[in-house]
Amino acid sequence: MTTLARHIRHALYRDGLTPTATMASLLLAGAAALPAQAQQDTAQATNTVFEEVVVTARKRAESMYDVPISINVLSETAIDNMGAKDFSDLLGTVPSLTAYQNGPGRTRLSIRGVANGGGNDNDTQNQETVAIYLDEIPISMGAMNPEISLFDLQRVEVLRGPQGTLYGAGSMTGTIRQVTNKPDLAEFGGKFETSLSTIHKGSVGQSYKGLVNVPVIEDTLAVRASAYYVEEGGYIDNILTGEDDLNEATSKGGRVVARWQASDRLIADLSLLHHEYSDGGRPEDLDHTPELTRDYPSFDGYDDEMDIYNLTLDYDLGWAQLVSSTSYFDRTVVNRRSLDLLLISEFPMVTPHELEDTTDSEAYVQEIRLASTYDSPLQWTVGAYADKKDVFYENTFPVPGADAAMGIDSGDFGAPTDNLYYGYDDLTIKTYALFGEAYYNWDKWTLTAGLRYFNWKQEIEYYQSGLLNGGANSDPRPEGKEDGVNPKVNLSYDLGDNSLVYVQAARGFRYGGINGNIPRSVCADELDDVARSGGDTRFFDPDKLWNYEIGTKGATAGGRLQYNLTYFYIDWEDMQTQRSFECGFGFRENVGKATSEGVEVELTARPIDGLTLTVGGTYVDSQLAEDVPNLDADKGDPAPFVADLSLNGSVEYRRPVGNGLDGFIWANAIYTGDRGTEFSKDQPNYRAMDDYTVANLRLGVQSAQWEVSLFADNLFDSRGVTRALRRPPFDPDAEIRVQPRTLGVTGRVYF
Template sequence: MKINKIAFAVLTALVAARATHAADDNSPTANTPAAASPAASASNASTLGTVTVTAQHTVQDVQDVPITVQAFTGTTLQQLNITSFDDLIKYLPNVTFAANGPGQGNIYMRGLSTGFLGNQSSATIAPFPNVAVYLDDQSMQFPARNLDIYMVDMDRVEVLEGPQGTLFGGGAEAGAVRYITNQPNLNRVSGSAEASTGVTAGGGPNNSANAVLNLPIIPGTFAVRGVIYNDHQGGYIDNVPSTFTRQPTDGGGAMAPYVAAGGTSVANNYSVAQSNWNPVDTQGARLSGLWKINDDWDFLIAESYQNMDANGQSSTYPIGADGQTLGTHQITAFVPAWNNDHFTNTAWTLNGQIGDLSLVYAGGYTNRRISEQQDYTNYARSAGGMYYQCTGTPAGISSAGKPTCYSPAGYWNDHVSSSHQSHELRLSTPEDDRLRFIGGLYYEDFNIDDHMAFDYLTIPSCTPGNLAVALTGGAPCVANAQASPGVNMPAGTAFGENAQRGYKQEAAFGSMSYDILPDVLTATVGTRYYHYSEWQTGTEFYTTSAQVNVPNGTYVGDDTAMDYHKTYHGFKSRANLLWHITPDMMVYYTFSQGFRPGGFNRTSSGVAKLDGEPQYQKPISYAPDTLTNNELGFKGTFLDDRVLFNASLYDMRWDNVQMQFFNPLVLGNTTFAVNGPNYKVQGLELQWQARITDGLSVIGAGSLNHAKQTNSPCLINNIPGSAGYNSCIVETGAIGDVTSFANPFGNVGSTPAFSPRSQYNLRLRYDWTFGANYKAFWQVGANRTGSMYNQPATYPSGAGVTDITTVELRYLQASYTTVDASIGVARDNWDVSLYGTNLNNSHASVFTSSAEFIESQVPIRPRVLGVKVGYKF
């Protein structure tokens, strides 16, 4: 798609439309369900104004919604230069983001997390997220890869905290993020164009452009709206030249004989080393059409397209591949790396009236394709890496010659495609009735197809020539792995899966509100019945000793078939009581429940061996976990709508929590998930705004969060007939080498992952006018995020560890503060501004891990300075 040519065509249409159409109808966007009032977005407003949302599937002032909601209008998003979730999260206390790069992260709310493992095999093994992501009414959730929607031409973004299981279902256990796009205006020709350019400290240049055009084709009856965008973010991470030299300590000391015999090779990354090797390009477009059928009915359809290309890796290494100390934004990677993430989405909405009843039917279909490759060379230092790269008795593949280790360079490659279809039908009674109902039916079909390969097998493949040498006593070879009979994997593929997973969901929900005292006291109750049919099929393939010295294409049963199915159903409910103390102040109590779907493990095998006998059979499946929230809140405006103050206190109980384990030395060489402990989360969240003068505003928010584990289950011996059956596993080890086994579920009082104790942000904005119709502004803001861990307290500490044998080391991610600012001027249809993000050039990691068998850190973007020019009519 030649998006630059399309952008030029749209810009041309903007100018033509401006020249040939009169835009004298200033009515708001037709049928837009929620938007900022003019007072909320005008730069010279003397009050805070009103922001309306649809968090409860009905149009409400955000100050009347009895849950914690953070809403950002399209105007606010523009003013804050927000285009991605990385930009937005700075203004979201109580929300954290484990980001492994663009489109590769998990969103967490109120500390409800059990850690993040990175992205290799995530489409197959990662649990479904507990925070839902919506584009309008279409769910965009994905295991460990929340879709990063580019925010341009947005009506607003709503962030709903706490379980939303009644209205939004299983993906919204901890909350939901809703991206609401602008709809076509039936009566007004309008449009805008914006371009920016900037520099990144120590990195490459940035630039972006977008254009919007709204055209009433049949004024008052049919209109279309189009938006197109192109964004380039320069890289700032340097892949520095390095070698990889095997050490005697590799593999727990098993590498020593190879080094002594001179049977190791040294690799280098000179062919891929480069500066600023992590640029990101995002291109997209959206076209929507609105048809007003008559006074009671209208139909909206929208088509969205987005393609994101991220080159290189978004992580840095404090210590390089050969033990060298690296700089702040440096890495030593040995293979080409990329992440391409493409999605299309078609969505449609029918709104209408049947007598006094309002009907909404919303449907959507999303297709997403991902192609990613990342370096995995550091796996060569583990015992597993030796098994796939070395021949000779210590590694398990005997050889007549001297012990030999081949190239350590390796990578993983993942190709994912998914489809997500949903249909929802809602009926509601008039919003001004004293007794009000809303109810609906929901259907969802979610499918994922994952082709994952770990390519670090460097022992020569059994080509005819290599096999002939091996069979005459020469160097051994290893036949290519097979995913199933007849599906031969490429040479170098040691392990992986061709897996399909997904679910179908049917649900029915209903909610009833009654004004006990009109305009003063309102009670609401609601519930949702859900039924999930979940499945996982395919094959996990791997290389075994049976593939040594046999022809490529020989099937030796080196895979495990998956054919797993499970159904479950239940109810999740909510209730709240809302009391308007005055028209401008209210208190509320809300009880709400949420859940997230369960899932499957790839294989079931006996692990945790004691004297050679397994004590634990890994389960095929794990169940949903659940969340119960009790929340007390206050929302109020004061001094004639010049001051706003909101506060919420909550107590949340997270039960039967899904946890993942990867401990090759004890629990097997593949990740698996189980249901584990319970957590209690208690906290306080505040939001405040004030219009100090007609031009000066202050806005802020903060949270204090205390999360801890409340029980201490253990891993129970579940193999009948074994010693210690049905009791806690406390010892593991080989005969004569028994060691104690630490409970992987941890102790009461342990702190969960990605749960900082405090977060807060504060910003000031001043608007004024001067000269002949010039408008100017300046704004400055700061964000503070407290320290947090990347994994639960049960996982081993990564501090000072250099011999890494697991992807689950626990690291402390330090607290950090960032400062942003901008200044600008506008006249008539034009505006220009200068902006800066992370002006203090803070360096911090948003995701520290051992996912690539080396300590890696995903840093926040360094200082960016830029200029932005816009035109609108």
């Protein structure tokens, strides 16, 4: 194998790619056959405006323009330009990607308007509609998706539309893949980055990030290690306690990856990741206090600690690539919430204190798959998946001195001393699946078909107690189970010059679950209403949708214009919807149908050397397809937290400024349209969220060894609302807003 061929293979594996016959094998064969001068001439001849973007959306390395699905790819440079710290910072820049946000670490994602409102962040029965992966590791978790630092990422792939064939139930409407840089077996190198910023009407933030890549044994063993420490400024003041910038936060962590090239055929990657996050309070701005302030005394900070271990083995069989991924995931979250409004109105004799929820999760995940690599019009991927998840959720409402002040004994209600409520969920989930996807090429046509069989079981034990529960109960629940198949079919036509058009039908689904007990002592009337209507508060079933789309993607004008256009229509049945009782409890049920129809547009133009223009946007009409009396909603009511129109655009210009330096300027603007918090404006907790625009700017200079840039996030200091709140007597009217204007400087050194 020539030096060039070896480095091509190393580059593919460094980026986490599995070479295929149509890419790696042909590249390697061609490189090996060319003399050195011919190799150099070929490289220069292929250095056109068009930039080949390689993705692994179908769990094999392919050009993005050969994959007939709607994909948005954010490169490491794009992530750096945005100053994105975690995946939630990407919201608004990716058409169709939206979220229901309760603050950092409490984000529930949605794609293509498939959303139906809120619910308890910590609910162990939250079933995600968008899967999140870190390389081969599924890390999504209902409404508390971990926001790991995006440092040392090679790219982020956002796969829109159901991905259930290859990625399972959590990918009902799409999948986000965070692809890390892998150890380089040949080159020593590294990077250090630091940033200093200040928030308008807020405090100062700073960050330190570094990585190093060390070939321990050249071409055989390498280690790549990265670490980060970030202090984020705050901007919410408590005018009651005098505390300023209470939502300041700290995140820190690191990742170590060892790569062993055991032979020309076998590569082993062992990775360890640790992440910690902690903040001083939710960024909630109360309506009855001045802007960016609040006045309740309880502490509602959030703590998150997580460890992820993974071993990936990649073996080249010659005719197929065999991949095994084994993961262990351990996470502890402490999520606090103020209930001061409830205590002040109902129990004025006690000193307010926050609700404290702790969720301990651990999961074992195994996937093994085989992907064809031989030169044939028929290519396929088959595999098996299994996981086991144990989740223990403790829900406590400790109010120091409550027993004495109220003249009660919490023990009489089955709860610890001074706990107005105490409960837990003890949950075990076991899943296995068999999946396959194949595509066949003839002439310019490609037919793709996929199928996944899944089998899911859940066991849960509930305990609930305390004065607010009306006493203790531990109503047993039988095992929940579900199995079935998830199909997909896709037909595409090659238009030539890296362009294609396709049509697709794919089914998305998510698992059902088991609701906790609702105490009759405090909710009898509402429980009787449900029983009279034939409802059941104990269980909820899986919901499912069919996604139909037609799209085109490609590059024209020698690569100076790249495009991705998609029309989609979604038919969603048996929606899992949270129903809230006035007594303070609630349950999840399957009610109603909805449709979502829309268009996604992404354009990238390079009219002259050094200038890149991008435009993206989504128009989506997501609404109920029938009346839903349980939600006081009617056919045609729009989905909550989904803007009908969202737009984004950016401009980047780079040019040499002398002495080996390049100067650059990057600017973008993100528009988010009107939204509401409920399906119907007639619902008592409905709140409108107006449209808003956020602009960002970054400019600087760079060389091959270093970079310095100045940035302004939210340049015009928008107060756009990302989430509005109302649920008396538990939550006062409040908003979570876009972070105020943030100015800063970033420096990077490469070695």
